[in-house]
Amino acid sequence: MWLLKLAWKNMWRNRNRTAITIAAVFFSVILSILTNSLQDGIFDNLIKNVVSFYNGYIQVHKQGYWDEQILDNTFEGTSALEDSILALENVNALAPRLESFALASSDTLTKGCLVIGISPEKENSITELKNKLKEGEYLNEQDFGALIAEGLAKRLKLYLHDTLVIIGQGYHGAMAVGKYPIKGILKFGSPDLNDQMLYLSLPAAQELYGAPKMLTSYVVGLENPSNLDPTAEILRDKLGNEYEAMTWEEMMPEVVQHIRTDKGSLVIIQGVLYMLIGFGIIGTLLMMMVERKYEMGMLVAIGMKKRKLMQLMLIESVFTVLSGCILGMLASIPIVFYLNRYPIKFKGELAEVYEEFGFEAIFPTSTNPEIFLTQGLFVICMALLLSLYPIVKIARLDPVAAMKK
């Protein structure tokens, strides 16, 4: 008990020394939580982008569609098929699509575009399309208006409520032509999407392409995205050979590759960060040992057992490390949440690189509580491990040498 009190006095009455150690741990914890949550946040965001921008986590097509994306590779959408997919565990939403490339024209201009027939509410539940509406109104299920991406509209010099003409090839080589008023303008972060997307309601698209009831894909929404592969596996079993179920990783291997490369370089950054943290903590410990060497020598000289002295140092270390860590974790919460809500944005060349892949160059943090805990614990472990250094020093302490000036 008196040892605890002594430790407390040592810490409380030499506030500067204690504050330095606490600060070292405090900033270490903040730094490592922040980098980790940024890292996770960036990748989560990347994946979320992939999913919510367009592809979804899993898509169901007719077997062979992905390799040859033509309207002849469509399947008939039935409520029985929909229900059987929705009945699966981990599947929480389903959005039917009929999509095909076509030409969009205004009076004077013609551009290539991707026409997607959607069920507006179901689509919204997966890709949050409504959020991308910049002007006008969203589609309803039987709508015969069109939603056009901002970039495409600009290139065609079209505005809200203008009329646009779609010309393309329909089902079984038929001619596809239609005239649609622009009901809304969409804004996508990805320039790729922004320059070519054109949404119709499913009935309108099916009529345009002469393919009633036909679909190119079901976009499958997942309750728990980390169970991606097992869910795809179950889907394949259930649907049999007639259909293919593909994960976003299979549909976009270049994104997977990109994430893998980035994660590799982040491991190095992480290593450097932990080294910096380690040196910071060691520095304060070394300083503390130099400052207290005489005092420790004297305590052993007058009769304090080294084991007692070690306990004293350990108590002090645990206290300072824990308080630095808890303070660091608490302080990082608002920072992380702030950067989650107002993410870092890249501009210039770096942003272009990201946008080439079809992603917004924003870097939100992840607010996953696991990060706070694991990083906090990691720094605690590291700091406590490093605190063994003074303990070893005490074991080797020679009071006469320690008290020499």
Next chain:
Amino acid sequence: MNTVIDAHQVSKTFNPTTIPILAVNNVHLHLERGEFTALVGPSGSGKTTLLNLLGGLDKPDKGSIFINGVDITKLSPNALIDFRLNNIGFVFQSFNLIPVLTARENVELIMQLQHKDRREINERVETLFREIGLEDKLDTRPAQLSGGQQQRVAVARALASKPQFVLADEPTANLDSKSATNLLDIMAKLNQEENITFIFSTHDVRVIERARRVITLVDGQIHSDTAKVSTEVPHTAQKRTP
């Protein structure tokens, strides 16, 4: 006979493998309870080394040192620390006190190490601070005490454990003459009234005058060992027999 220290043929060499320095050379020393002994000699003559050996802070290369009948050269490191705690009081040249602790806490610490109970600690602290005349500085931190006051607290701490003897290495070296005299007065009074055994090194002439036995070291050897005959001396210090 009431022997406190009995040292035989004690030698200590530093740097035995490079440039050996024979800091203490074949010293015999016998100290009785109640002595007030000064260890004198020029700088580098081995006073500190000898005191460290007698206090169990360092081990001799040769010889034996019996404190109260126990050969401390044979004790394990841990046993030696415990032995120091319970048998030897230390006063160092300076920086005796833990800076973050008050005067009282510095003195209490040693008794807490001995697992004394609170009541006993309080009583002893009260007595000791009365004896060193610092009852009003109990809750003062070392930085707020003068050098002389700090050394007096150090004496109180050295006595707190009720040791066999108090060992002081140049306790007045950093003090002005008034504080030095005052410290010596307190030590002498404790010696006479409580029969506390003191052995201290010094090269301050005024301090040497107060000692009742003066051992002179030259080049690590005892050059002379004289007891001053005085009527008030209760114990007769003996001249060392070779």
